[in-house]
Amino acid sequence: MALLDDDRLFPTDPAVRSxxxxxxxxxxxxxxxxxxxxxxxxxFAENAAFSDPASLFVTPDHYVFRMLHSQGIALEAxxxxxxxxxxxxxxSRRIWRLFAENYHLFRATPSRMWVNHALQTVFGVTExxxxxxxxxxxxxIDAQLRTEAFRPRALxxxxxxxxxxxxxxAIDDLKWHRMIRESGWAGKVVTAYRPDAVVDPEFxxxxxxxxxxxxxxxxxxxxxxxxxxxxxxxRAFFKSFGATSSDHGHATARTEDLPQDVAARLFDTALQxxxxxxxxxxxxxxxxxxxxxxxxxxxxxxxxxxxxxxxxSAGILARFGRDKGYDIPTRTDxxxxxxxxxNAVGERAELTIIVFTLDETSxxxxxxxxxxxxxxxxxxxxxxxxxxxxxxxRFREMATETAGFYNTVGFNDDTRAFCSIPARHDxxxxxxxxxxxxxxxxxxxxRDEAPEVAHDFSYRLAKQAYRL
Numbered sequence: 075m076a077l078l079d080d081d082r083l084f085p086t087d088p089a090v091r092s093x094x095x096x097x098x099x100x101x102x103x104x105x106x107x108x109x110x111x112x113x114x115x116x117x118f119a120e121n122a123a124f125s126d127p128a129s130l131f132v133t134p135d136h137y138v139f140r141m142l143h144s145q146g147i148a149l150e151a152x153x154x155x156x157x158x159x160x161x162x163x164x165x166s167r168r169i170w171r172l173f174a175e176n177y178h179l180f181r182a183t184p185s186r187m188w189v190n191h192a193l194q195t196v197f198g199v200t201e202x203x204x205x206x207x208x209x210x211x212x213x214x215i216d217a218q219l220r221t222e223a224f225r226p227r228a229l230x231x232x233x234x235x236x237x238x239x240x241x242x243x244a245i246d247d248l249k250w251h252r253m254i255r256e257s258g259w260a261g262k263v264v265t266a267y268r269p270d271a272v273v274d275p276e277f278x279x280x281x282x283x284x285x286x287x288x289x290x291x292x293x294x295x296x297x298x299x300x301x302x303x304x305x306x307x308x309r310a311f312f313k314s315f316g317a318t319s320s321d322h323g324h325a326t327a328r329t330e331d332l333p334q335d336v337a338a339r340l341f342d343t344a345l346q347x348x349x350x351x352x353x354x355x356x357x358x359x360x361x362x363x364x365x366x367x368x369x370x371x372x373x374x375x376x377x378x379x380x381x382x383x384x385x386x387s388a389g390i391l392a393r394f395g396r397d398k399g400y401d402i403p404t405r406t407d408x409x410x411x412x413x414x415x416x417n418a419v420g421e422r423a424e425l426t427i428i429v430f431t432l433d434e435t436s437x438x439x440x441x442x443x444x445x446x447x448x449x450x451x452x453x454x455x456x457x458x459x460x461x462x463x464x465x466x467x468r469f470r471e472m473a474t475e476t477a478g479f480y481n482t483v484g485f486n487d488d489t490r491a492f493c494s495i496p497a498r499h500d501x502x503x504x505x506x507x508x509x510x511x512x513x514x515x516x517x518x519x520x521r522d523e524a525p526e527v528a529h530d531f532s533y534r535l536a537k538q539a540y541r542l
Contacts, residue, residue, distance in 0.1 A: 140399030264316030
């Protein structure tokens with residue numbers, strides 16, 4: 075029995091379903107543009123075999139282990155590494171069995187659909203994962219991972235990925251990207267400039283990180299002028315490895331456009347570790363405007379990912395570090411928060427600013443109206459907790475009436491889980507085709523226009539917006 079229904083996520087009305095299916099068939103095999111994500115460039119540099127099923131599906135995927143942990147399963151039991159190097163489960167089969175025994179926890183979640191998609195389309199598994207099937211499925215996947223056809227580059231090509239962007243810190247040496255380039259492999263793997271560690275005064279080791287950036291850039295980054303020059307240098311370095319975007323994960327959407335002398339004084343205060351929380355937020359906000367101005371010079375697309383209360387559990391942060399499933403959405407204000415940035419550069423059509431949200435209440439009230447008028451602003455697709463059938467549908471319904479189709483940027487998967495990339499894009503294409511079929515059926519879109527829009531959603535908008 076197949077794990078996947080061929081008509082999953084399509085409308086139940088037979089006529090609308092038929093049109094959605096027709097639209098989907100035309101876009102299902104388009105190349106994947108993955109313009110923002112967190113896959114490890116080392117995979118493609120070394121092209122080493124993935125070690126085992128658990129390290130591919132469970133241990134690196136916070137969507138998976140946060141659900142298991144919510145039911146009382148210790149992260150150590152899932153093989154998640156500890157900051158202090160302490161003991162965690164190392165037996166991959168035991169981790170996999172624990173995952174399989176609790177697979178029912180994922181019923182009706184996006185993770186269930188993504189995992190099922192990977193199991194069936196990548197590894198040929200047709201039996202539902204459970205305690206009873208765990209070992210047989212483990213052995214099947216493990217055997218395939220040992221073959222050349224399942225190494226990272228082979229899977230990249232099999233997944234029909236045209237381009238993928240990883241995300242690296244501003245103080246990363248990009249050695250894996252250098253290795254990819256020097257290998258002669260034709261796969262397009264580019265980086266993205268993520269400067270959080272050197273623009274956020276509340277980031278651990280901020281002053282040391284700034285000093286390190288200065289050393290790497292050959293600038294005195296302890297001065298305001300040298301600091302900005304160091305950013306320009308590092309952005310150029312990232313561009314030399316294919317970067318087309320910068321990415322900013324801030325706690326709020328606040329932007330500022332401060333006088334340079336005020337910004338310089340705030341920066342000095344930050345380096346000395348004396349910022350208040352409000353001053354730290356002001357530094358982050360002003361740097362978004364500085365980054366936008368740099369983008370006018372070097373062409374990098376500016377991505378803003380605000381509104382997550384990161385590392386909510388102090389205990390988990392101390393034991394396991396960042397990005398362990400404890401990042402929680404918060405209410406986010408965009409109208410006032412983005413005003414300084416948009417007043418400074420929002421009318422510049424040659425600039426692209428892509429804003430994401432974890433606060434869905436802002437779509438129709440704030441984000442769609444802003445993107446529907448400022449030439450520089452585009453709406454990112456549903457992100458993180460809303461990367462789902464319901465989240466994508468709500469986004470289209472709430473944003474389209476004011477921002478239209480062409481102030482959005484298609485889809486990006488934003489994932490660390492390599493084998494989920496085709497699954498996530500497949501879900502997005504199905505949802506968008508279902509949405510378009512409904513528009514046609516209700517007289518809001520002409521039938522002959524729908525295939526072009528489906529193609530734009532699936533491929534062209536992302537390729538154009540991210541300059542890939």
